[in-house]
Amino acid sequence: MPTTNQSWDPDGYARNARFVSDLGAAVVELLAPRAGERILDLGCGDGALTKKLVELGCDVVGVDASAPQVEAARRLGLDARVADGERLAFDAEFDAVFSNAAIHWMKPADDVIAGVWRALKPGGRFVAEFGGHGCVATIERALIDALRRRGINGDALNPWYFPTVEDYSARLARRGFAVRYIALIPRPTPLPTAINGWLDTFAQSFMAPLPDDNRAGFIDEVREAIRPDLCDGDGKWFADYVRLRFAADKPRD
Numbered sequence: 001m002p003t004t005n006q007s008w009d010p011d012g013y014a015r016n017a018r019f020v021s022d023l024g025a026a027v028v029e030l031l032a033p034r035a036g037e038r039i040l041d042l043g044c045g046d047g048a049l050t051k052k053l054v055e056l057g058c059d060v061v062g063v064d065a066s067a068p069q070v071e072a073a074r075r076l077g078l079d080a081r082v083a084d085g086e087r088l089a090f091d092a093e094f095d096a097v098f099s100n101a102a103i104h105w106m107k108p109a110d111d112v113i114a115g116v117w118r119a120l121k122p123g124g125r126f127v128a129e130f131g132g133h134g135c136v137a138t139i140e141r142a143l144i145d146a147l148r149r150r151g152i153n154g155d156a157l158n159p160w161y162f163p164t165v166e167d168y169s170a171r172l173a174r175r176g177f178a179v180r181y182i183a184l185i186p187r188p189t190p191l192p193t194a195i196n197g198w199l200d201t202f203a204q205s206f207m208a209p210l211p212d213d214n215r216a217g218f219i220d221e222v223r224e225a226i227r228p229d230l231c232d233g234d235g236k237w238f239a240d241y242v243r244l245r246f247a248a249d250k251p252r253d
Contacts, residue, residue, distance in 0.1 A: 027068070027100050027129040030181065030247050033058050037095040040119055042085050043102020047073025054078065054099070063088070064102075076145075096125045104131035107161045109168070113175045123252040126177060132184045132244030133164040139199075139239065142225040143206045146218060152209050159205040162245065172248045176197030182246035191237045195223050195230065198239060 022166025028049065033039060041050045044062030046069050053060045063083035064070050073080035083089070085106045097116045106112045116126050144154030163171075169179050191198050199219050207215050230238050 003027070027098075027127065027245055028052065030245065031096060031098050031125075031127040033096070033098075035056065038093065040086075040088075040090065040094045040097045041118075041139055042097055042099040042116070044073055044078075045069050045102070046078055047078045047080055049098075049100055050078050050080070051076050061094075064067045084112045086115070088112075088119050090115075090119035092118070092121050094119050094124060095121060096127060099128035099130065103128055104135070104160050104162055107159070109161060109171055110175070113171055115175075117175050117177070117250060119249045122250060125180075125247060126172075126250070127247045129243050129245040131160060131162045133162070133167075134184070134185045134239055134240075135162045135242040136188075137242075138226050138229050139195075139203075139222070140174045142222045143203055145225065146221050147206060147209075150210075150218075154206060157205050158206065162242070166243065168244060168246065171233050172246070177248035178248060178250055180247045182244070182248075185243045185245055187241045187243055188238045189241045191239055194237045195226065195239075198237075199223075 014073065031039075033053055033056050036059070038059045039053055039061075041053065041060055041062040043109050044064045045066075049064055050060050050062040050073060060079065062070070062073050062078055062080040063082065063085065064073070064099045065084055067082050068083050070080045085102065097119055103109075103112060113126075120126065140158070140160070146153035147157070162170060165182050165184055169182055172179050183221070194221055199222060203222075210218055230240060232238070
């Protein structure tokens with residue numbers, strides 16, 4: 001999941017964001033993997049969902065731009081490789097390309113789609129879920145506003161691509177995919193370690209220009225800005241997720 005100022009710590013990810021893979025069951029169901037299929041897991045992270053596909057009898061290759069995450073996946077016994085999702089080098093090798101919570105980190109969307117197309121065999125399928133239009137909009141706005149108050153252009157630092165159904169459908173169709181299913185799914189998501197852990201894990205790009213000793217204050221400011229919308233009366237925090245889930249097929253001819 002490449003972005004200039006984002007890094008991934010497998011332990012921190014497991015602590016603050018295990019819900020990402022835990023909530024991936026619906027997109028695995030849409031994939032409908034069959035034993036013996038060769039599947040590419042694009043943005044595999046620490047391999048939690050990759051392992052589930054392997055346990056279903058699939059031959060799975062996981063790729064991720066984060067070397068620490070790939071190493072964590074390899075410790076599970078998986079075939080995981082460091083690779084840039086925007087520059088996939090596979091050629092007609094896979095029955096399916098699967099991705100969960102990764103493509104919104106890959107801003108050159110057409111490059112990703114083109115690489116997936118090349119990686120698939122004729123008749124293969126591309127099934128994924130990632131952040132869609134409106135995803136974490138409250139958090140994103142608070143981050144950008146807090147940076148603007150410091151004279152920093154937060155939009156220029158934003159690592160995320162959250163497309164509409166219309167945008168992504170059109171991109172898939174232009175490449176030649178037949179879109180079988182696509183939908184935006186609002187999914188407010190409880191956070192296991194409150195909002196600070198989420199910001200530490202996912203919002204590093206926004207904090208890159210800040211001196212280290214200013215980051216805690218910045219996070220506190222963002223937290224208080226979003227508290228009225230994303231923290232309930234019991235002190236439980238939620239993230240305002242919206243997911244784009246789709247299945248698209250590469251024609252056989």
